[in-house]
Amino acid sequence: MPSSPPTEAFPAHTPAASQVFVTVLCHGPLTRSDIGGRAGLSAAAVTKAVRPLIEAGYLVEDVGEETRPSLGRPANPVRVDGGRALFIGVKITGDEIIAVLTDLCCRIRVARHLPLTARDPGAVLTLASELVRELLAEADGFGAPVHGLGVAVSGDVDRAAGVVRYSPFLEWHDVPLAELLGMTTGLKVTVDNDVRALTVAEQWFGAGVGLSDFALVTVGAGIGCGLVVHGRVVSGAHGVAGEIGHVVIDPAGPPCHCGNRGCVEAIAADPAIVAAVRERTGVAVTDAAAALELAHRGDQGARDVYTRAGDAIGRAIGTVANLFGPERVIISGEGLAAYDLFAEQIRDAFAAAAFGTAAQCDLKTRPLPFDEWARGAAATAIQSFIRSEARH
Amino acid sequence: MPSSPPTEAFPAHTPAASQVFVTVLCHGPLTRSDIGGRAGLSAAAVTKAVRPLIEAGYLVEDVGEETRPSLGRPANPVRVDGGRALFIGVKITGDEIIAVLTDLCCRIRVARHLPLTARDPGAVLTLASELVRELLAEADGFGAPVHGLGVAVSGDVDRAAGVVRYSPFLEWHDVPLAELLGMTTGLKVTVDNDVRALTVAEQWFGAGVGLSDFALVTVGAGIGCGLVVHGRVVSGAHGVAGEIGHVVIDPAGPPCHCGNRGCVEAIAADPAIVAAVRERTGVAVTDAAAALELAHRGDQGARDVYTRAGDAIGRAIGTVANLFGPERVIISGEGLAAYDLFAEQIRDAFAAAAFGTAAQCDLKTRPLPFDEWARGAAATAIQSFIRSEARH
DNA sequence: CTTCTTTTATTGACAGCGGAAAAGAACCCA
DNA sequence: TGGGTTCTTTTCCGCTGTCAATAAAAGAAG
Incomplete structure (x- = not known):
């Protein structure tokens, strides 16, 4: 209701x-x-x-x-006046739904998580609607109306149409998510790619404020990249851009699920790091946290894996900087937990890869609480709200 | 006069x-x-x-x-009415000045070349002014005024200020070229980077007409890239963008003058191809034409070099497509003379590197008569002319 | 051969946006 | 209390682009 x-x-x-x-x-x-x-x-x-x-x-x-x-x-x-209006942001991952209630300044007021058991659109829609309803109930206590709902999904999303065209993690094809959630919640819904949503949040409320050209690189389960050129988030002619994850760093590197070898994602994303640590050390780590702990405890094999990951990330960022000439590259994502292990390699590899004035580009790290993904979704809702009446 | x-x-x-x-x-x-x-x-x-x-x-x-x-x-x-106004475009390379007289539709009416003996700004300025004066004299016969002069230089160019900040080929630093040429010729001068100028020409008069997102990749003495995003040519925050030449394709590849190994330019640019052909075949070829002839005559070693170059170019284009999602990539440049030798590799490597919808990007080749560089310069002048009174 | 229909181009009235300049407001300092 | 200074508001005005009505130029229909 x-x-x-x-x-x-x-x-x-x-x-x-x-x-x-x-x-x-x-x-x-x-x-x-x-x-x-x-x-x-x-x-x-x-x-x-x-x-x-x-x-x-x-x-x-x-x-x-x-x-x-x-x-x-x-x-x-x-x-x-942030308290004048509220927004809800929802991030749907492969195994969890995160929802936040924010104010107009995109400050988080309430956050909720819900594990995802099934991934089919119907089940996700039910859970997401439920979570939104809970937040709407919370919102009553703040005495301000909820003016929009933003949803962030990884993959190929058509924001204008509100359709998830293809999401690998969820195995969705052409799901009209905006329309569906609009019906169940009664809210105005904006659906966007997760990295683009985070980019909007950085552009308006984060480290991208005031910059007309910057990039956001996220490191974690995957490697993503959002681009802002001439003050606008780049979506590409076909709705997809910023696919930095499959930039090939080393054609002799490990195979990637995309069919190539040596993609950034096959070297520096969480699964790749876990696999490489397991292989190098023989320790049966199963997730990023365990791999990280091993490295932090001083295991040289594990540390080498992070070193190589940092090198790959730095090279990829260098490529982005060479192509766009951004003023700043913001590095974020859950993978930043390991930042102390590869910060130096990122900067060194970037400095080596960046050509000429591209090296003037400023590298800036940003810790990313997991709620932040949902905050990005809320940012897109705020953007839609402000722009809704602007265009005629 | x-x-x-x-x-x-x-x-x-x-x-x-x-x-x-x-x-x-x-x-x-x-x-x-x-x-x-x-x-x-x-x-x-x-x-x-x-x-x-x-x-x-x-x-x-x-x-x-x-x-x-x-x-x-x-x-x-x-x-x-193309004949209503004329423009002059000048391209300054390391060893030649090319100048064209075009009409308002950027059709070339007259073209002139002049070898460059000295590269210092003073000498170049004298020669360029001389060439422009010749074209101005020619222009009298067409019964239309010359409304602007565009100059294209490779390197770091600040178009707004009309200053060549740094040109490696000419070894120039901070030369206020627009002002200088304006004084000697009496024309309104626009100075821009050569690849960006060519990109403008494609955007308005070539294979980029009607596209809001495309890339132009030039192959020749160097490998360059011009980007159009949201209908605007990308200049980057520091005035430099599209530095595709130093995207690393293979960290184990040949060393590049930039200090890295395996840059596209170190594999696929003319000097790299000449060097590789010499090394592979033992034949003392000295320029791109000779290397090309050897390959066309069927020498397998030389053909392999072009195969590898095509692979590198295709991978680089794939990276561009992944990052921007352009609707089209236009491949041009003098290196296209060897297109039959590496077309297949370019397309194969691109298809392998392009991820998801980025593969929908259309690859299009464009032969590039050498005058075309100067035509690009003229296109920037036309752009300045049309926009001059538009802003305010 | 007139009249109707269809599509294109032009005109004139009008509303709205943003700018220039002048006036007003609020403070400090003599 | 009266300058001096800076920020804000008001008033007026030009300019731009849209709407709606009109004119123009055909072919089709009778």
């Missing part, structure tokens, strides 16, 4: 108003003249865009000002 | 008008309603944009219509 009226329109009818809001959302409290400067608008335009946003409660005057650096009338900063 | 008044403004003051013109420029003769459909504008807006363009002579009614498929008032197509 949906608890909130989804009919409320976001009062940013014009591109400029939408841009003003996003500017404030990303860059914290800003005075009106700062907004104009950053968004390239006149002060008058800012005033006209800000007023309805304040009246609707999405922006508030930031009373907690402190800096009074100079002469003249004091500036009057505004900020986004 | 500049022969043309550069003060004439292009009558496309609004973004919509500029878009209308580019649409007609790229998609041949179009009826007004077709223009509206393609550019997403109302018929009224098209009428209002087209009129001043016709009055100024940049568009003309296309009387040579023939198709009368249906009922109703016959459509009234318009096309760009």
Whole structure:
């Protein structure tokens, strides 16, 4: 039973108003003249865009000002009132559903996990709907409406259509997930690829704020990459981009399930690391945590595996940097737990692979609590909400 | 002595008008309603944009219509009058300057070459100015003003500033080429990286017309790559992108001047091929043409070298496709002369490397007469001319 | 040969967006 | 209390692109 009226329109009818809001959302409290400067608008335009946003409660005057650096009338900063609207983000993995309730600033208010027993669309839909309903119930306590639901799934996702075209982990083909979840939850649903969702979260709320060209590389069960070029997340002509996992690092390397040898994913993803550690050390580790522990305990064979993984990741990032010239590459993912083991190799291999000015690219690591994937999904919902009324 | 008044403004003051013109420029003769459909504008807006363009002579009614498929008032197509304006494109290589005079549709009218004896900016500037002056004299015979000069240089070029920041072949650092040539020729000068210039030419006048995401890969003395994402040529945060030449294909491969081993350029660029053929066959070939002839005569060692080059190029293109998901990759460059020797390997290696939907990407070859590099330069000038008055 | 239908192009009225300039507001400092 | 300074709002205005109505140019139908 949906608890909130989804009919409320976001009062940013014009591109400029939408841009003003996003500017404030990303860059914290800003005075009106700062907004104009950053968004390239006149002060008058800012005033006209800000007023309805304040009246609707999405922006508030930031009373907690402190800096009074100079002469003249004091500036009057505004900020986004995160509590004005809520969103739900859901990440569906092969064996778990993670759901978070966030506010408009994409801060997590509540998080829930649920193990996944069956992977067919019907079962997943039931569980996901259940989880969303729980969060909707929680949302009542915050006194703000839930304005959207974002869903992140790995694989080939058509965001515009809301369809999961192909998901290897779930073995789904052409599932109209947005429509289905829209019916069961009554919410406006945005479905996107998981890495792209995380990229949106970084772009608006993370280490990509203010950058028009950056990449996000995730290391974990797989190796993924999200790209932002000219300030927009790249989706590719066929809806798929950022497939860094199957960049071949070494044609003589271990075989990969994709049919090639020596893909990054066949060297540096969790399963590959586990297999390599087992082979090198003879210890029957079964998951990434065990492999990591072995390495942390000082086993040289295990450490060598991580060294090689770092080298592969660094080379892959170098390739990305050479092709795009991003200002920054953000490294994230569960695999970052092993960062101390391969940080040096990543940086060395990147520095060797990056050519010319591409080496100026800034490498930045970001720890990734597992809820973060679901937060990325919420970020896409927030994006859809803000843009929904912007495009005419 | 500049022969043309550069003060004439292009009558496309609004973004919509500029878009209308580019649409007609790229998609041949179009009826007004077709223009509206393609550019997403109302018929009224098209009428209002087209009129001043016709009055100024940049568009003309296309009387040579023939198709009368249906009922109703016959459509009234318009096309760009190429002869209305001329442009000069100059490509500076390490040992030659190529200059072309083109019309507004980027068709080459006159082409000139000049060997380069010295590479210092002063000498190059003198020769280039001389060549431009010759073409300006030629232009008088065509009865149209020369509206811009485009210059293409390999290396790190800041187009906005008109500065060659670093060119390895010329050994230039921070040469304000646009300003210098502007003074000697009196023309409005656009300077850009050579591969990006060629990419612009393909985007507007070649195999990239109508595509919002594609890549151009050039094979020859070096291996280059131009990228178009979301309809815009990618320049990277630091002004450099598309450095495909130093993607590592095989870490056990031949050493590259960049310090790594097994870069595409160290396997498939002309110097690498010549060196490999010499080594494999013992024949003292000194240039690409000789190596090619040896392979064409059936020498197996030489053929193997090309096979390997094709494999490397195909893998590199696969990497590009995986990362961007372009709709098409255009393969061009002088190295295409050997296409029959490695076409199969390129396609096979690409198919193996491309993951999932990236394999749907269309590979298309394009022969590249050497004048084409200069034509790319002219294309950037045309772009600047059209956009000059569009921004504000 | 007139009239209708169909499709294309143009016109004119109109709403909305954003900018320039001027006015207002809020503070500090004499 | 009156400058000086900086931030914000207001007023007005031009410009752009859409809507709806109109004109134009055919073929089809009677």
